[in-house]
Amino acid sequence: MQQRWIIVTLLCLILFFFQLGSLPLMDPDEPVYAQTAKEMLAAGDWLSPRIFGEVWFDKPPMYYWLVAGVTMLLGPTEWAARLPAAAMALGTVWLVYAFMKNRFGSASAAASAVVLATSLEFFYLAKGAVTDSTLTFFLTACLLAYWEKRIMLAYVLAALATLTKGPVGLLFPGAILLLELLSRGDWRGFIKLQLPKGLLVYAAVALPWYIAMYAVHGQVFVDTFLGMHNVTRFTSAEHDVSNVWTYFVPVLILGFFPWVTLLPQTVWLAWKEAQYERRTLRFLLLWAAFIFIFFTIAKTKLVSYILPMFPPLAMLVGWRLSRLWVQPVKQRAWAIACGALHGLLGAGLVYGQALMPALAWGAFLAAGILLVTGAGASWQIWRGGYQRAWVTLAAGASAFLLTLVLVLLPLAAPQFTAKEIAEDFKANYDGASSVYVIKFLRPGFVYYTDASTEEVGTTLFHNKVDTRAVLQQMVSRQERAYFVLRLSDYRLLSEAEQKKLTVLSTRYEVLLLLKEGTL
Structure with a gap:
């Protein structure tokens, strides 16, 4: 039985950690997390996430803390930025294996763990410097801890999820467990949640950072973090192209490849026919369904959002596979x-x-x-x-x-990173002139250059800046300046304005430009 766990672990080590730092950080998301951790370390401030020298209210600090800790040991590298995500993915696979082994035996455990580890989206996000694997680990650990009747531990894990990605750390497990209890009409189950004591434990772990941030930054923290980055993301589409209710259907088909073809019958049988451990199977179904429906309703949709439904899906498919092996x-x-x-x-x-x-x-x-x-x-x-x-x-x-x-x-x-254009910039920069970088490329460019830059770009949720007008204003300044633009941005300028700029380097459709002026 131990041999199966060893094989699963070796598979995960190969998939998640092999060549982890070989690729440059991909714009725009990975460099944001790496640069924020880098600046927190440089400032000696572990409370307030910051980027480009300014406080950054986008996410709670958990992933920044993890990256900063690894960076202290390994330096600011791609490996350091991605290692926490890979480690959390491995931890999630271990959680799935242990839970299924206790409930359904080692064959189901091995099947479930391998299904999760080899699912396309889970693998991809395990190797990315983003928060999703960390959130998925804490949510999975929280829900499985509750199911194993370790109630206070579940509250601690919900608090850690809240420190990873905000209110969803409590909302998701709370809503899923509420649905599970209501589906069975188990009113006494609410007593077993030990809400008064549990919420005190949760608050003791989750709230100190939020209270400290409010004490230091005031109402702007509440308005920006809870208002824009949580409520507004749910009620308004950050990207109009993704605001369709079918968005996550192809995401699930591709993301859960190659196991998705067994999923329809698995869901049906788990709900209708399973007799042994029927309650556990329905719990897993409700868990996956809630995540999928919640983000389908949300206006802002990103591919990575439904990752927390992959562990329960993997456990369901692992259960189905092990049944097929014997029946x-x-x-x-x-x-x-x-x-x-x-x-x-x-x-x-x-x-x-x-x-x-x-x-x-x-x-x-x-x-x-x-x-x-x-x-x-x-x-x-x-x-x-x-x-x-x-x-x-x-x-x-x-x-x-x-x-x-x-x-x-x-x-x-090379087509999705600012690393190469950053290297060209370092070879050409005079050390004094202004540097203007389009918003999409700025995090990666700053991470690889440590340059002081000014952003050209758009803001969130339709409060759009006229990129052409901003570029025209910057080009008209009487100064020597460098520009890092995409070809599409460069073409917004008139021919006369383009003539003021000298192309120093081109990397795919990214340009490094110099406007001569007075130093």
Whole structure:
């Protein structure tokens, strides 16, 4: 039994930690977290997150603290920025394994852990310097602690989730547990929540940072953090293109690949037919459903938001797989869906490489892995070899994910990072002139240069700045200045204004420009 845990752990170490620091930080999100931790360390201020020399109220401090701690040991590197996310992802897989082992046995535990670790979105966010893996770890630990009747520990973990991403740290587990109790009509269950004592424990852990921030920064902290970055994100769309109710359907299909093809029957059977541990299965269903519905209702939608539903989905699919191993039934629909989805994604990669020729050989390699995996797994499912199919899917997914890390992402990364243009800037900068950087590129540019910059860009939630007018005003200043712009931003200027700027470097569609003037 211990051997299965070791294999799962080794798989996670390879997937999550291998080449973790090999890619530059990707704009715009990763550099924000890395730069904020870097500036908190430089200022010696562990209370107030800050970026570009100003206090930053976007997120609570947990991930910044973790990155700052690692940075103290390793220095400001890509590895340091991403290590906490990878460690939290590994911790989440361990939680899933331990919970399923206690409830359904080691076979279900291994199946669930591998399903989670090899899911595309979980893997991707495990290797990204963003908060989602950390939030998912604390929420998963909180809900599973409650289910194992460690009530006070659950409140502590909810508080840590609140220090990671705000009120959702309490709202999500509270709402999920409330729905679970209501679904069973278990009114006495509310007594077992020990709300008075539990909320005191929660407040003792979660509130000191919030109280201290209010004491130092006053009402602006409440208005910006709770108002704009929580309430407004829920009620207003930050990005209009994502404000459609079907947004998370393709996100789930791709993000939970390759296991999503088994999900429909798993959900149905877990709700309708499961007799043993029926309450646990319904709890997992309610957990996943609440996360999905909540963010579907929310106006602002990002791909990473539904990550907290992946652990319960993985546990449900792991449960279903382990049942098929001992009670095999025909799975023709799963076989067809599995082969079709692998084939579609493989074809998509082949088609997509024509749009980005630099990725051609990597895309063909990844497509080949998908097609071989899909064909092999579908054939085994059709013949009833479900354990072999699970191994094939897990091995194929692992090979595909490693191909992304070793081949495709290194080829694509220069188009999504400010690192290369930052290196060009350092080679050309005179050390004194003003530096103007478009908003999208500014966090990464500052992280890699430590330069003092002024931002050109837009604000959140439709309070848009006229980028063209701002650029025109900056170009008209009587000073020597450097500009870092995307080609689309540069084209907003008139021909006469463009002539005032000398192109020093071009990296894909990012330009380093110099406007001569008086030093």
